[in-house]
Amino acid sequence: MTLRLAIVLPTLDERENVAPLLARIEQALGPRGWEAIVVDDASADGTADEARRIARADPRLRVIERIGRRGLSSAAIEGICATAAPFVAVMDADHQHDPALLPAMLAALEGGECDVAVASRYIPGASAAGLAGAGRERGSRLAGRLARRLARVDLSDPLSGYFALPTARARAIAPRMSQIGFKVLLDLLASAPEPLRVREFPLHFAARRSGASKLDRAVAFDFLVGLYDKTFGRIVPTRFALFGTVGGLGVLVHLAVLALLFRAGDAAFVPAQAAATFAAMTFNFWLNNWLTYRDRRLRGAVALLRGWAGFCAACAVGALANVAVAGLLEGHGVHWLAAAGAGIVVGAVWNYALSSRFVWKR
Numbered sequence: 513m514t515l516r517l518a519i520v521l522p523t524l525d526e527r528e529n530v531a532p533l534l535a536r537i538e539q540a541l542g543p544r545g546w547e548a549i550v551v552d553d554a555s556a557d558g559t560a561d562e563a564r565r566i567a568r569a570d571p572r573l574r575v576i577e578r579i580g581r582r583g584l585s586s587a588a589i590e591g592i593c594a595t596a597a598p599f600v601a602v603m604d605a606d607h608q609h610d611p612a613l614l615p616a617m618l619a620a621l622e623g624g625e626c627d628v629a630v631a632s633r634y635i636p637g638a639s640a641a642g643l644a645g646a647g648r649e650r651g652s653r654l655a656g657r658l659a660r661r662l663a664r665v666d667l668s669d670p671l672s673g674y675f676a677l678p679t680a681r682a683r684a685i686a687p688r689m690s691q692i693g694f695k696v697l698l699d700l701l702a703s704a705p706e707p708l709r710v711r712e713f714p715l716h717f718a719a720r721r722s723g724a725s726k727l728d729r730a731v732a733f734d735f736l737v738g739l740y741d742k743t744f745g746r747i748v749p750t751r752f753a754l755f756g757t758v759g760g761l762g763v764l765v766h767l768a769v770l771a772l773l774f775r776a777g778d779a780a781f782v783p784a785q786a787a788a789t790f791a792a793m794t795f796n797f798w799l800n801n802w803l804t805y806r807d808r809r810l811r812g813a814v815a816l817l818r819g820w821a822g823f824c825a826a827c828a829v830g831a832l833a834n835v836a837v838a839g840l841l842e843g844h845g846v847h848w849l850a851a852a853g854a855g856i857v858v859g860a861v862w863n864y865a866l867s868s869r870f871v872w873k874r
């Protein structure tokens with residue numbers, strides 16, 4: 513029997529869930545014609561080791577372990593690109609998604625009835641019982657409404673983490689995707705060159721079997737970032753917009769420290785200005801590390817110290833470029849405000865380019 517379907521299972525601390533899930537997949541699909549791919553981000557609980565242990569006895573399971581990387585979206589895409597199967601499904605590894613839907617989803621795809629089969633929590637016959645708490649369900653519905661505008665197709669659950677499609681199609685769309693955060697399906701639908709034909713299948717979204725959810729505030733933030741990326745990202749790249757926002761906040765920090773030392777305290781202007789610059793750079797480094805480059809976050813004292821020094825150096829070069837450009841323009845009769853503005857933009861682009869390249873390098 514040839515390989516028809518790959519089931520991609522992104523995992524983060526799902527050690528106890530893998531073996532029983534494999535058994536349930538086999539129950540749904542039969543013994544052959546499928547493979548499951550665990551894409552693990554170096555889970556602390558040894559999920560990858562456990563998956564490799566299972567895979568030695570059962571080659572239908574494959575394991576990709578990623579070191580120093582994080583993210584459900586990018587894990588799903590990596591799994592999708594790692595299979596030779598003509599169809600691919602993405603599914604949570606925590607048993608919230610019922611593998612019993614797989615045969616119907618696969619049949620719809622093989623019959624050409626749709627481009628994407630989506631397991632939905634919000635159509636008749638489905639339920640979202642597994643969403644612990646009314647707040648979480650309300651959040652999910654609100655995010656869903658925002659997402660539907662972007663998806664360009666009418667579907668009840670664009671944030672579902674359980675869907676299937678032809679692998680070649682996913683591979684073709686993948687380079688256009690932003691691959692940020694949790695919203696793989698939405699990213700796929702919004703990034704496809706033409707609207708995809710979707711068919712939904714009612715899912716009873718169950719409670720997770722073991723372990724805890726990884727959807728936290730950071731993921732909610734990623735969702736907003738993803739929305740920005742899909743709407744304005746082509747005009748002002750998302751990361752640069754974040755970097756610029758952080759820079760703006762840094763100006764406020766600078767002014768606050770300056771006011772505190774120079775106006776309220778009795779420091780002389782130059783040391784106060786130096787201290788304010790220092791405080792703003794440190795603040796910007798911290799916030800950029802936490803927000804703008806959260807996917808490449810520097811951790812540990814040595815990496816942080818080195819990163820911070822590099823960031824300050826990048827800022828110094830940026831400041832030189834800023835002053836040089838502003839001075840040149842002002843010297844040629846450009847209004848001082850416009851000259852200063854141009855200097856700031858040039859300095860920011862410099863800072864951004866240098867710190868992407870040298871501080872938060874891939």
Ligand code: GDD
Pocket residue numbers: 521522523524525526551552553582583584587603604605606608652671672673674694695720724725726727
């Ligand atoms: N490799 C990898 N890397 N896997 C991850 C990561 C990550 O950074 N974060 C989460 N996962 C895995 C989990 O181990 C689990 O198998 C699956 O992705 C879903 O994560 P959960 O933490 O269980 O998410 P949830 O149940 O709170 O969220 C569900 O509902 C969302 C919409 O409300 C998921 O189905 C999401 O896909 C869905 O968007």
Ligand code: MN
Pocket residue numbers: 604606608720725
């Ligand atoms: Mn879950």
